[in-house]
Amino acid sequence: MMKLTDKFGRVHDYVRISLIDKCNLNCIYCNPSNSLVRYEANSSILSYEELYRLISIFVKDLGVKKIRFTGGEPLIRKDVIKFFEMIYPLKKQYGFEIGITTNGAQLTDKIESLKSLGVDKLNISLDTLNSRKFIAITGKDLFYRTVTAIEKAVALNFKAVKVNMVVVKNINDEELTDFVEYFKSYPVELRFIEYMPFTGNQWDDSKFLSWKEMKARIEEKFVLNEIESDGKVSKDFLVEGENLKLGFISSISDHFCDSCNRLRITATGKIKNCLFANPSELSLKSLLSGESTSDETIINFILNSLNSKRMKHPGANELTKLNQNNMMSIGG
Ligand code: SAM
Numbered sequence: 001m002m003k004l005t006d007k008f009g010r011v012h013d014y015v016r017i018s019l020i021d022k023c024n025l026n027c028i029y030c031n032p033s034n035s036l037v038r039y040e041a042n043s044s045i046l047s048y049e050e051l052y053r054l055i056s057i058f059v060k061d062l063g064v065k066k067i068r069f070t071g072g073e074p075l076i077r078k079d080v081i082k083f084f085e086m087i088y089p090l091k092k093q094y095g096f097e098i099g100i101t102t103n104g105a106q107l108t109d110k111i112e113s114l115k116s117l118g119v120d121k122l123n124i125s126l127d128t129l130n131s132r133k134f135i136a137i138t139g140k141d142l143f144y145r146t147v148t149a150i151e152k153a154v155a156l157n158f159k160a161v162k163v164n165m166v167v168v169k170n171i172n173d174e175e176l177t178d179f180v181e182y183f184k185s186y187p188v189e190l191r192f193i194e195y196m197p198f199t200g201n202q203w204d205d206s207k208f209l210s211w212k213e214m215k216a217r218i219e220e221k222f223v224l225n226e227i228e229s230d231g232k233v234s235k236d237f238l239v240e241g242e243n244l245k246l247g248f249i250s251s252i253s254d255h256f257c258d259s260c261n262r263l264r265i266t267a268t269g270k271i272k273n274c275l276f277a278n279p280s281e282l283s284l285k286s287l288l289s290g291e292s293t294s295d296e297t298i299i300n301f302i303l304n305s306l307n308s309k310r311m312k313h314p315g316a317n318e319l320t321k322l323n324q325n326n327m328m329s330i331g332g
Contacts, residue, residue: 003063004263004302006273006309013065014262015058019074019083020045021267025103026139027127029166029201033139045267048083050288054265055087057295059094062302068099068123072267075106084117091118099123101164104149105142111152120159123191124150127165128172129182137171154186162189167214169195169207176214177221180239180246190246191234194253196275211235211248218246232259251275257312263302271302273309280305 004012026033046054058064074080084098091098099121100114107114107124126146128134134143153161163183167173176192183190192214197203215237218224223240230236233256234247250256257274264272269288270279280301287293287301 001063002061002299004306006306008258008309008311010258010260010309011063012261012263012306013063014068015064015066015265016068016070016262017051017055017265018071018267019051019069019080020072020077022076023071023073023103024076024105024140025073025142027103027125027166028137028171029168029195029203030198032201044285046265046269046285046288048079048086050269050285051083052086052090053288054269054284054298056090057298057302059090059096061295061299064096066097066099068101068121070101073103073106074100075102075110081110081113081117084114084119088117097121097159101125102149103138103142104146105140106145107149108145108152111149111156115156115158121162122153122158122160123162123164124153125164125166126150127168128175129178130175133172150186150188154188160189161187162191164191164193166193166195167209169209171207173209173214173217176217180218180222180242180244184239184242184244187243190244191249192246193249194251196251208252210253211250212253214248232256252315255312263306271305273306274313276313277308277310 006012023031025031055067058067071077077083087098090096097120098118100119101123102125104124104126107122124146127137128143131141131143134146135141150161150163163179165172165179167176179190192211194211195203195208215224222242224237224246225240227236227238227245229247234249236245236247238245260274264275265284266272266279269283269285271284272279282301284298284301287298
């Protein structure tokens, strides 16, 4: 089978697809309520039929082993369960792994269906354990919904449940050890993410905490023992004396581009070969909707886009200057 290999020999077997470029939360670091970023009209996002075709090409012809659905908030897309029903036969036939990244606010009533439709892994975003601060960070009073969703995910025995915390200095960095304390009895993995600059999110150095600083804060209270990281994307540790694994995502202070195996598809069907690259000029949408377009043409389009992938993304200062690079449309 053909593989998605770039110029530097990196094999891409992991695709992240944004299901929608809208969110029900206004997280200050991602989708601030005063953001000027415009979203596409619904009609320009990939339809479920187009997504089905794209996914089948990835898993059947291009050796993709893992697909993660994200957004925006993937679970606010209309009839999202029907979409997972549509792709379930593909999952059964080709055996790829399915993950979802979600803020959890709309998860609880869908979680059993998602589990029975082959979703393996859930990443749930939670940046604070304080319900009032949750409102300050997200603009919505939905803390308990997210926490309930985490509880339910744990009870349903997904292959993995990760809790993602974006750490922003003077906003939630004081809660690092609280997170470890709170989750140490849960079978979840904690992931502390460095705050990244995106268009309109008012990133600046003074709000940034590197993974090493986060680790040092946690080590004031806990002993961390380094372990081999699965995908080499995070720096992983076990908390001594506890059953808790935690990882740091160091995209800014120590990028992990040399082991990058990811390709991203925006909600409108553009290919992003790096979180910080310009998306492909053309969208896959017109190709996927045209019945006369062969799979080979679509495969060539994907390969061409991968071919322009850079060895590594620029540093934080360059990233702050990028236009129209917002998490909502990319799919984080
Ligand atoms: N709505 C979903 C959620 O909240 O998980 C999925 C989309 S969200 C863009 C995906 C991930 O990107 C979340 O874990 C979120 O916390 C993270 N994220 C968003 N903006 C970020 C930023 N500026 N720096 C680091 N991580 C960010």
